[in-house]
Amino acid sequence: MNLEFSEEMVMLQDSVLKFLQNEYDFETRQSLSRSGIGYSEDNWQSFAEMGLLGIPFDEEFGGFGFGQTGLIVVMEAIGKGLVVEPYLASIVLGGLLIQRAGSEEQKEAILPALIGGELKLAFAYVERHARYNLTDVEFKAELQGDQYCLSGSKSVVLNAETADKIIVSARTSGDNFSEQGISLFIVDKNSTGLTSRDYQTVDGLRASELTFDNVMVDQAAIVGELDNALPAIEYVIDAATAAICAEGVGVVTELRDKTVEYLKTRKQFDQPIGNFQVLQHRCVDMFMTEEQMRSLSYLAAIKVAEGDGTERTKSVSAAKVYLGDARTIVGEQAAQLHGGIGVTDELDVAHYVKRLAMMNALFGDRDYHLQRFSQA
Amino acid sequence: MDLNYSPEEKAFQLEVREFLKENYPKDIQQKVAKGIALKKDDYVRWQKILANKDGWVAPGWPAEYGGPGWTPVQKYIFDEECGAANCLRTVAFGLVMLAPVLMKFGTVEQREKYLGDILNSDVWWCQGYSEPNSGSDLASLQTKAEKQGDHYIVNGSKTWTTHGHYADMMFTLVRTSQEDRKQKGISFLLIDMTAPGVTTTPIITVDGMHVVNQIFLENVKVPVENLVGKEGDGWTIAKSLLMHERTYIAQVPRSKKQIARLKELASKERYNGKPLIEDAAFKAKISAVEIELMALEMTNMRVLSKLSSGDAPGAESSLLKVKGTEVQQAITALLMEAVGYFGMPYVKESMTDGWQEEPIGPEEASVLAPHYFDWRKSSIYGGSNEIQKNIMAKAVLGL
Structure with a gap:
């Protein structure tokens, strides 16, 4: 060990x-x-x-x-x-x-x-109606001659704007929600029929809405097994979830650190506000959340590295639940403890808080992962 | 980074598991599993079995004092296996709290006199820290010890004394002088519970049971050789004592076993024609506690990994205490909720040995509400969770 x-x-x-x-x-x-x-x-x-x-x-x-x-x-x-x-x-x-x-x-x-x-690269898997369900794939890929024709839309595709190639999930057979019949294709970003609406996200990153209007690709564009891409998709979403849980640890560490420093310098009632026990205990709550998140982020990474299975699902979802909790315990409190300055655009604190809040939605929110943990 | 045990550690794990299977008395195991009150004899019996197995009763003791001299990982494995086997937790006062103090601060005579009897559970210890007017502000304690010749004369009162009614001896914090800084006048004294002037009065806790006591000390004569360290060292000694066994404090193995018990109970109870555990809301509550426990277990292992690589530990014990007790309490609440109406009947006799009557509702249900109430103690004892937060604010965050 x-x-x-x-x-x-x-x-x-x-x-x-x-x-x-x-x-x-x-x-x-x-x-x-x-x-x-x-x-x-x-x-x-x-x-x-x-x-x-x-x-x-x-x-x-x-x-x-x-x-x-x-x-x-x-x-x-x-x-x-x-x-x-x-x-x-x-x-x-x-x-x-x-x-x-x-x-x-x-x-x-x-x-x-x-x-x-x-x-x-960029990975296009989110669909307008699907929320966090990875099997709810309506985006179609149909065999026409010896090529596949891709049609449909993908939402909130991170950094698609500057990607050279897009990997996209598509239904090649079966009904919606069916675990079988999902395939992956790798497509040049500048393919004919692929259009992109690019935008900034609330937390200062970039994403795009992609529309595929009969984009034709060769069979060599298939990534992995035809009709059986779900395990790979689930793996990479778990891997990315574990990764943002580690990112969340970094965000939370900064927020806790900045908040504690602020409490030591900000004076009210003729003393640093860090003297007040009610504020001290809130900082301790932030610290404990940070340490527990760090533990779960290590565990999630170790279990993702070990391979597929229930332990991976449980540890990744546990870490993500904690990341969701951090939005309130760390994010909201950091803003609160900074007072007015904590909700200004000028101060970095508000931007860390934004990233933490947006990460809750990314790859499934707290409720989704609590349920996924329950059912695993 | 990996969580796997080495081949030697795996072999050790197996050895512990086999030993517990062969040697842990079944009647005690049943009592622990059902949450039935334990008696002194149960503890002594089990502790003697462990002591006779190469000092396994004292995982933290070095070999020179009769302990097994285990590594941090071995101690962790032992604790884990004991939890999984529903083992009775050994009583910490002598083995975990006093013994390391004697090893570090005691005289050769004190070590020779006391350590062997602690190891063999022949002398039973209790802790005399809290007083009626000194709880979280422990340094305000007023029990006075005045030196008269080769004795101290002790007057005052100690309270919340767990197993005081079983104890032969009490390690005590007393005031030996009135200094301007209240921590400075405190000394660490060993008191014979059978000495004239010592009176033990039961305190019945909210579960209806007698575990804790108030101790009255009236002109109790204590020989000066029962002083540990020097006069005025008491506070330093007390603080060092709190640093011991920090990975033990979270009680992760016990909580894992309790989660398993909760899931089993929720599988047997029915709701809307289905097992309660299939109720999404109840299941989510269990999951939330499981996630806390997973995080805690990993935090525990991170501390362990640090200790194993020789790093000096920090204020982690406070975090482990707060999070550990929160989990313990949350589980007792869910156990009580799992049996619904049947948390209500109060059947005091069912909580003690030998009760043979038909249970009211689910078997074991009658102990669950009393346990829930009893476990409120865990966020209060050992330095309340609020005090732990004060410690973290100061020691970790510099506030």
Whole structure:
């Protein structure tokens, strides 16, 4: 039993945190978020040089081979820095999906370029009516001759705007809600018939509504097993959920830290408000939530790395329930304890609170995961 | 990062499991499983069995004092297996609390005199900390010990003394001088419960049971050699005592067993023609507690992993105490809720040994409400959860 990070991981962590400290202050983040593509292509190249883009991938494709637990340190750092670069969309969702389900040819064509920062992916799986149900797939792919014709819409596709290729889930057979009959296709972003409505999200990231109007693809575009892509989709959503739980730990650590510091400096009634026990205990509640989240985020990563099954489902959903709780226990309280300044656009605190709130909806909210845990 | 035990640790786990299966008395196991009140004899019997097995009764003791000298992971495994087997938890006062104090602060004579009897459960200890007017503000304690020749004369009263009526000896915090800083005048004294002037009065708790007591001390003569450390060291000693066995404090294995009991009970109870456990609302409540427990178990293991790699532990024991007791209490509430109406009948005799009558409603239902009330104590004792939050605010957050 060992729950410490390896020396290599600690070194990676140090280099990410140093990068964030030197190159990524809050003002920089805000201007990047509001700029053209919503992040910095230079930063993305720096991430590639630092090796961050290769953390979870097998060594034979140029990765570090650190797997899911390796993602913990980079995702925590992303949370701490409110990083806007498309790590979750491209590396975690896109890359891990290819690593899990892709053919050898697809892996060889995609992973080295992804790790090198030359190619980006996005994963389109959300449908307007489906909420968090991954089997509620109406998006159609029909065989016409020796090609598939893709038609339908996908919503809130993270960082689709700058992705070179989109992986999309589609129904190839069976009725809606059927676990069988779901397939994955990888499609060039600039395919004929694929249109994109791009927007900023509340927490300063980018997403798109994608419409596929009879987009034709070869059979080589199928990722994984035809009609049987659900296990791969469930895997990658669990992997991404575990990853954002680690990101949430970073967000919560910053919020707790900033709130405690504020309480030490803000004076009212002739003393630092941190002297007041009612506020101290709230900070302790934040701290305890942070530590319990950290524990569950480690557990979720370990169980995702171990393979499919009930233990993965339970630990990932447990971590996500806690992330949902953190929205209230940490997010709302951080804003409250900062007083008026906590709800201004100028202060970073409000933006951490926003990210925490949006993460609740991402990959299923607290209620969804509590129920999923119950039924597992 | 991995959660797996090494081959040696797995072998140890199996050894513990086998030993418990062979040697843990079935009658005690039944009592623990059903939540029936335990007697001194149950504790002594089990503790002697463990002591005779290479000192397993004292997992935290080094080998030189007769303990097994286990690693933190081995201690954890032992605790886990004991929880899974519904083992009676050994009484902490002598084994877990006083013994490490004697090892660290006691004289050679004190160690020789007391440790062997603690290990063999031949001398039973209780703790004399709280007083009627000193609870969370423990340092305000007023029980006075005045030195007269080679004795201290002790006057005052101690309360909430668990197993005081079973005890032969009491380790006590007393005031030996009036200093400007109230912590400074406190000393750590060992008092013979049979000495003239010691009176033990039962306090009946809300579950109707007698576990705790008030102790009156009236001109009790205590030999000076019963002082541990120097005069005025009492507060330092008391604080160090609270740092022991921090991964034990959360009681994760016990809570896991209680969750299993809750699920079993909720599978037998019926609601709307189906097992209660299929009721979405009730199931969600169980799940919420399970998630807390999962987080707690992992936090516990993180502390353990730190201890194993030689890091000095911090204020984690406060977190483990608060979260651990919250989980324990939440489970007692759900157990009571699971039996619905049948939490209501009060059948006091059913909570003690040898009751043979037909239960009212589900078997074991009558102990559940009393247990729920009894477990309110857990967020109060050992430094109330609010005091733990004060400690974390100061020690971790610097507030």
